[in-house]
Amino acid sequence: MSSATAQATLKKSRLLGDTLLVTSSVVFPLIGLCIFFCYPLFLVAGKSLQLADGTYGIANYINVLTSPGIVKAVGNSMILSVSTTAFCLVLGFAVAFALQRSGIGGKRYLRGALSLPLLAPSLVQALGLLFLLGRNGLVHKWTGWDIEIYGFWGLLIANILYALPQAILIIEAALRQSDARYYEAAEILGASKWRQFLDITLPNAKFGILSAGFVVFTVTITDFGNAAVIGGNFKVLATEIYSQVVGQMNFGMGAVIGILLLLPTLIAVYIERVASQKQFGGSSESAIPVSTGFYAKRDVPLGIFVHTIGSIAVIVVITVIMASFIKLWPYRMTFTLANYNITLSGGYAPLWTSLLVSVEAAVLGVIFLFFLAFSMKRISPKLAKIVYLLAVLPVGVPGLVLGISYVLAFNVSDNMLGVLYGSSFLIALCNFYHYHSQGFLTMVTGVRAVPPSLEETVSCFGGGNFRILRDAVLPFMGPTIISVFFFIFMRSMVTLSAVIFLISSKVSVAAVSVMRLDEAGFTSQAAAFSTCIMITVILAMGLMNSLIHLYSKSGSRKEEIKNNQDGSQKRGFARMIDRNYCWTST
Amino acid sequence: MKSFSIKNVRIFATGALLGLAVCSQVQAGEITVYSALEEDEIADYLAVAKKSLPDIEINVLRLSTGDLGARIIAESANPQADVIWGFAVTNMADKKIISQLEPYKAANSESLPAQYRAEDGSWFAATGYMGAFCVNTEVLKSKNLPMPQSWADLTNPVYKGEVVMPNPASSGTGYLQIAAIIQGAGEEAGWKLIDDMDGNMAQYTSSGSKPCKMARAGEYAIGASLSFVAMKSVEMGYPISMVIPSDWAGYELEASGLVAGSKNKEDAKKFLDWTLSQEAAEVYAKYKAIITIPGSKPSEMATAAGLPENLSEVLYPVDFAKSAMERPEILKKWSATTAK
Amino acid sequence: MKLSIENLYKTFSGFVALDRINMEVGETEFVCLLGPSGCGKTTLLRIIAGLLDFDGGAMSLGDRDLVEIAARDRGFGLVFQSYSLFPNMTVKENVGYGLKVQKVDKKERGERVEKLLELIKLPDLTDRYPHQLSGGQQQRVAIARALAVEPCLLLLDEPLSALDARVRAEMRYEIREMQQRLGIPTIMVTHDQEEALTMADKIICMKDGRIEQIGTPRELYAEPATRFVADFVGVSNIFSTAWVRENLPKKMGSRPEGRENSFDFAIRPEQLVIDGRKDGADIKNMQFLGNLSRITLNWHGQDVVVELQGYPQFKVGSSVAVIVPDDCGRWVKA
Known part of the structure; x- marks a missing residue:
């Protein structure tokens, strides 16, 4: 028995371990996706073919497509989504760039300000805009202007505020990968900062920008909450679904519109894939990250611009928080704490359920999404295309439709799936899959930061796969993973439209409490509860953030970036030489 | 999650069950x-x-x-x-x-x-429950508008852009209101009334209670909504008057x-x-x-x-079953009538 | 135009990266900055390029003080170790980038790019993307890109280190030939002494942020000033003063004044002669390198390397005599 045989067995087990890693990375998330997204959606598609009398046919589709209201709604939805996308991409890029590459001040504050729309229940945003810009809002009171906030413009603003943080999330992941050497090459060749921006920064971020555009477009076209509150007479497709399903209990028609809404999603995916075909590979292992610097000509106007946007987001939310302390807005503006005494049955209990559910959703989500994104480069391109398509599809399904699909799928007494119905865990799953696309796209954008030569490293180290993941891949992807975690957590805390169908008389979540308070007429209490949700989320995130810092290793990339900013180029190149574990090239 | 050993299955299952712990049986x-x-x-x-x-x-x-x-x-x-x-x-x-x-x-x-x-x-x-108007007395005062008493009053051009009601397609309240008008005034007169009101209607909201909430916040003068919300608003101290329309009181x-x-x-x-x-x-x-x-x-x-x-005596017999069956057509006609 | 650097000094948070650098690059000179990794040669190159500031000293090109001029405006060309070709641009666009920045019109740009591609012998690759090229091809495109703007100084940062041996040898010749033809003053950073020896007009050998010696390849090889240069440029046998006193007393006469440890004696392996008929040293190891044989011997307790041409008939373990001819070997600073 020689070292030769031992080597052979070792090699075999390395290979096996490798295959097992890649396979399970793809298989488990896919199974989850199938059970908790594809299957329920399939049932909805079935419903869409079910006619009023119980038989099956396409009459529903014909009805919908020939109804004049629908045609108008389609047009409206498209205009709204395209406009929102255009604004969000420009604004989002500006903010992401400001955060990642510029030397403006107050970055932490800006980050927080722009996360506010994400962690506030949709009611808060809508209420805030109304309180500020409504016909009887603060601005009108102070300036006498007559602003017509209801309708297209108000809806546009509300949607921009809602979608912007999601766009920033993805674009930031793209901008995080940078290689200072390209900029140096351009600099030597005489390019000005502006030219460098056009020729290097933008093309580098193309993938992220396209993905962000896709997300904003689909998130807007499926949004119902904002349209209901502030849309006025501007009818969109999502409100049509609501009319059909909730207003007229016409599941078939509602399901049709839901399925039809997948069309723009599919088209958007196609466009995005084609456009990113020409994308070159990601960074190399010796990429020197760009250090942020302050250039007055660029950073002063940029700073003013992005902070203005941030302020708008903050003001809208602050208005609502303040309103929660007001006795009777807008007529009795006296200060009171009474609104925090929630008179709804259950009181604050749903808040804790929400916390549990959101942590479950975020943990599960980050694990599944990371491995799925990680495995994308290691499976055959054909399979990768299919996986990609499935993974980004959820964003095209409105929450309302998703919720119903879950009831159809899991409210069964005769098989195992029925165990989950009525549980908070199912709500966690639903929330995760609702935001699956955004999480996936962010992860995939971030994975491009992992140098390709890690493939070789993985096979060299066989049994140390876990170590490599922890020491090599995670440091590159750390910030991305964290941001996806928090994104899922925040959204899960406040998402509403899907969970209405999953709560029971015993299990409820915070977002539903806010809705119930608002519907019962206790708007100020709804504002108060929303404020509690926001505070809880901020505290929870702060806690988790400190835990993460405690655990992060000293050799993490964050520290290296910090070191590099001292100008120690030497360390960069030396580091590169030190990384010669088993590269075959010199 | 990479290697699914028995140990991991057990851990996962326990975790899932704990999650299910908040479950309804x-x-x-x-x-x-x-x-x-x-x-x-x-x-x-x-x-x-x-x-x-x-x-x-x-x-x-x-x-x-x-x-x-x-x-x-x-x-x-x-x-x-x-x-x-x-x-x-x-x-x-x-x-x-x-x-x-x-x-x-x-x-x-x-x-x-x-x-x-x-x-x-x-x-x-x-x-x-009954349909009722929520009328914001402050707004009436500031815009010098008379107090409406009936649906017919709402067609008064002086109220242009100051009235909101629920969208019957998405709200049961909205539907009961127009159903009452149509069944009470008859097909022809009923639809005419709806058409005339449409000229003054600022928007049709998606939920039944929204018009009242908008009225009490001072966004609009009159919100056609539910009696319950109206009473609640009065109770809470908003400058609201509840008016049950004298002509066709939907319920x-x-x-x-x-x-x-x-x-x-x-x-x-x-x-x-x-x-x-x-x-x-x-x-x-x-x-x-x-x-x-x-x-x-x-x-x-x-x-x-x-x-x-x-x-x-007051509530004429509404044929609810008929109402339910006729809904799709009534809504279609409503869409056509109010299309802008 | 001549580049001259006086007393250049650079620190990184207290660590001295460059200490009293004095050097010049003549009008058409090819200068190599040679040294092991960490010696500061790349730092120096980056300072010259303008990508890095320096803490003390002066740097000028002709009569222009370079401190005043930003990297963007210096008009130098820089070829990176990793080429850093813009991944989203074709070869044509990459090479023409500098010209585009200078707002040269499209037609003229196209012509110049074509000429350059011919110069680097890749006329057919105009529409390829960098990731579709081999290492050697990327290297040449990077050079073409740097040359496109007709730089007054060409800077090369270990341009050949990522290439395989045969391509490297080819490229050495081609770069040198191109540089001579175009007559552009050039500074190349390398840790490979063979490269420096074959390509440079002048070598600046560096260690730990200081210049050890400046000279032509021949000077550095035949007349190393310090032990480091003797050892780094080519292979040397280094003997301490004590050893020389005991075993080569004749050489003590040429030893400069100084303390016991200040000087060592260096002899090139090819200068030593082996006499198989006598003895005195034991053969430890023999390496056959094709054109040479390299023999390691134990000579009076010291490991000595001798290089011979041809195929000597000695056997490992046998005892032979090592002869040091009269005019061979030098005393070098320790």
């Missing part, structure tokens, strides 16, 4: 009630019910009428509720929902006038019924019986505009609105 002596009644109503009613039915644990899931209907239909393959309580009749009468009910002649239900219960006993209605009955798939029919029936009791009638008086239980005191709200004791 109904045991004997427990019933699940789906209701569209208002939050504080329910709290009050349950407190009273507890005294009469101490051995039954009553779990209530409250959703707005529209959401609740969608939920009930979605769950039709495996109903989770034992009782549906206080749910708009127009929605209850829908084939998809009524087919889930089991006829049960609750104690006392025979004494209800015929239009307040289903013939075969699948549902009965103990209470009802909706709140029906209750036994779900055929219930696993605890005994207790469910006991609860349904209670909802028709005198005891219940007494506590209804605090909240409801319409109480159908014979011999019950008229509600404070009804008296305040000037409604006579015998409501059947």
Whole structure:
């Protein structure tokens, strides 16, 4: 028995371990996706073919497509989504760039300000805009202007505020990968900062920008909450679904519109894939990250611009928080704490359920999404295309439709799936899959930061796969993973439209409490509860953030970036030489 | 999650079960009630019910009428509720929902006038609510507008852009309002009225209570909404006056019924019986505009609105089943009439 | 135009990266900065390029003080170790980038790019993307890109280190030939002494941020000033003063004044002669390198390397005599 045989067995087990890693990375998330997204959606598609009398046919589709209201709604939805996308991409890029590459001040504050729309229940945003810009809002009171906030413009603003943080999330992941050497090459060749921006920064971020555009477009076209509150007479497709399903209990028609809404999603995916075909590979292992610097000509106007946007987001939310302390807005503006005494049955209990559910959703989500994104480069391109398509599809399904699909799928007494119905865990799953696309796209954008030569490293180290993941891949992807975690957590805390169908008389979540308070007429209490949700989320995130810092290793990339900013180029190149574990090239 | 060893399976399963721990399992002596009644109503009613039915644990899931209907239909393959309580009749009468009910002649239900219960006993209605205008007196004052008393008044051009009402396509309240107009004034006059009002209508909201909320916040002068929200707004101190339109007062009955798939029919029936009791009638008086239980005191709200004791005088018999069936066509015509 | 650097000084948070650098690059000179990794040669190159500031000293090109001029405006050309070709641009666009920045019109740009591609012998690759090229091809495109703007100084940062041996040898010749033809003053950073020897007009050998010696390849090889240079440029046998006193007393005469440890004696392996008929040293190891044989011996307790041409008939373990001819070997600073 020689070292030769031992080597052979070792090699075999390395290979096996490798295959097992890649396979399970793809298989488990896919199974989850199938059970908790594809299957329920399939049932909805079935419903869409079910006619009023119980038989099956396409009459529903014909009805919908020939109804004049629908045609108008389609047009409206498209205009709204395209406009929102255009604004969000420009604004989002500006903010992401400001955060990642510029030397403006107050970055932490800006980050927080722009996360506010994400962690506030949709009611808060809508209420805030109304309180500020409504016909009887603060601005009108102070300036006498007559602003017509209801309708297209108000809806546009509300949607921009809602979608912007999601766009920033993805674009930031793209901008995080940078290689200072390209900029140096351009600099030597005489390019000005502006030219460098056009020729290097933008093309580098193309993938992220396209993905962000896709997300904003689909998130807007499926949004119902904002349209209901502030849309006025501007009818969109999502409100049509609501009319059909909730207003007229016409599941078939509602399901049709839901399925039809997948069309723009599919088209958007196609466009995005084609456009990113020409994308070159990601960074190399010796990429020197760009250090942020302050250039007055660029950073002063940029700073003013992005902070203005941030302020708008903050003001809208602050208005609502303040309103929660007001006795009777807008007529009795006296200060009171009474609104925090929630008179709804259950009181604050749903808040804790929400916390549990959101942590479950975020943990599960980050694990599944990371491995799925990680495995994308290691499976055959054909399979990768299919996986990609499935993974980004959820964003095209409105929450309302998703919720119903879950009831159809899991409210069964005769098989195992029925165990989950009525549980908070199912709500966690639903929330995760609702935001699956955004999480996936962010992860995939971030994975491009992992140098390709890690493939070789993985096979060299066989049994140390876990170590490599922890020491090599995670440091590159750390910030991305964290941001996806928090994104899922925040959204899960406040998402509403899907969970209405999953709560029971015993299990409820915070977002539903806010809705119930608002519907019962206790708007100020709804504002108060929303404020509690926001505070809880901020505290929870702060806690988790400190835990993460405690655990992060000293050799993490964050520290290296910090070191590099001292100008120690030497360390960069030396580091590169030190990384010669088993590269075959010199 | 990479290598699924037995150990990991166990850990995962335990975790899942812990997550499931906050789960709903109904045991004997427990019933699940789906209701569209208002939050504080329910709290009050349950407190009273507890005294009469101490051995039954009553779990209530409250959703707005529209959401609740969608939920009930979605769950039709495996109903989770034992009782549906206080749910708009127009929605209850829908084939998809009524087919889930089991006829049960609750104690006392025979004494209800015929239009307040289903013939075969699948549902009965103990209470009802009315459509009402929420009028913001401050806005009226500042814009120098007269107080409207009826739907016809709303066609006065002086109110242009100051009126909101719910969209009948997405809101039961909105539907009951136009149904009342059409059934009361007749097809031709009714649609004309709707058309004329449309000129003044600033927007059609998606939920029934929104117009009132908008009116009380001062966004618009008049919101055509529900009596309940109107009364609540007055109570809370908003500068609101509740006006029940003198011409066509739309109303909706709140029906209750036994779900055929219930696993605890005994207790469910006991609860349904209670909802028709005198005891219940007494506590209804605090909240409801319409109480159908014979011999019950008229509600404070009804008296305040000037409604006579015998409501059947004012409330013309609305054929709710007909209403439900005609809905698609009426909505189509409404879309066409109000298309801008 | 001549580049001259006086007393250049650079620190990184207290660590001295460059200490009293004095050097010049003549009008058409090819200068190599040679040294092991960490010696500061790349730092120096980056300072010259303008990508890095320096803490003390002066740097000028002709009569222009370079401190005043930003990297963007210096008009130098820089070829990176990793080529850093813009991944989203074709070869044509990459090479023409500098010209585009200078707002040269499209037609003229196209012509110049074509000429350059011919110069680097890749005329058919105009529309390829960098990731579709081999290492050697990327290298040439990077050079073409730097040359396109007709730089007054060409800077090369270990341009050949990522290439395989044969391509490297080819490229050495081609770069040198191109540089001579175009007459552009050039500074190349390398840690490979063979490269420096074959390509440079002048070598600046560096260690730990200081210049050890400046000279032509021949000077550095035949007349190393320090032990480091003797050892780094080519292979040397280094003997301590004590050893020389005992075993090569004749050489003590040429030893400069100084302490015992200040000087060592260096002899190139090819300068030593082996006499197989006598003895005195034991053969430890023999390496056959094709054109040479390299023999390691134990000579009076010291490991000595001798290089011979041809195929000597000695055997490992046998004892032979090592002869040091009179004019061979030098004393070098330790």
